[in-house]
Amino acid sequence: MSNKEKLGRNRKDSNDDMVNLVDNIERQNDLKYNRRSFLKTAVAASVTLGVATLPFSIKAMLNDGEEEQVKVKIAKLSDVAKGESINFNYPTDQEPAILVHTKDGELKAYNNKCTHLQCPVFYEKEQDILLCPCHRGFFDVKSGHPVAGPPQRELPLIQTEVINDVIYAVGRKIRHG
Incomplete structure (x- = not known):
């Protein structure tokens, strides 16, 4: 064919x-x-x-989901008066954090980066609040939750421990909700 x-x-x-x-x-x-x-x-x-x-x-x-716990010395408890704050780095030297000795005597530590645009957060003693000056974001000192401004997520909590008048950062907890 x-x-x-x-x-x-x-x-x-x-x-x-x-x-x-x-x-x-x-x-x-x-x-x-x-x-x-x-x-x-x-x-x-x-x-x-x-x-x-x-x-x-x-x-x-x-993996059990836990980060390896790094224990870092922050400061002596006697050096941080009630109503004062100090900055430190945790868990690495590139990650800034803030420790607040509240007026009630509690120690609260958080990552020092606003969850909105990563600006540094400062403690306002008069208002007893954490302030992000970039866009006027406010966080509750006791919980790290946003109370005003553009931030929608809470600050990551840094767990602290006091041993013989020395404050240590012993872990970090990233919370959502």
């Missing part, structure tokens, strides 16, 4: 394009791009991605 005969076997006795749509079909492409091969490819891609993420999943399951 010649090429001309092969091409003409599906042609109807009309020159209308709608009748001769079968001329556009190539049998090889029809076999190559069918539903079964698409599904095989989709399943193979899913399995490959699942296997690729397996080590990360195992590591996440084995």
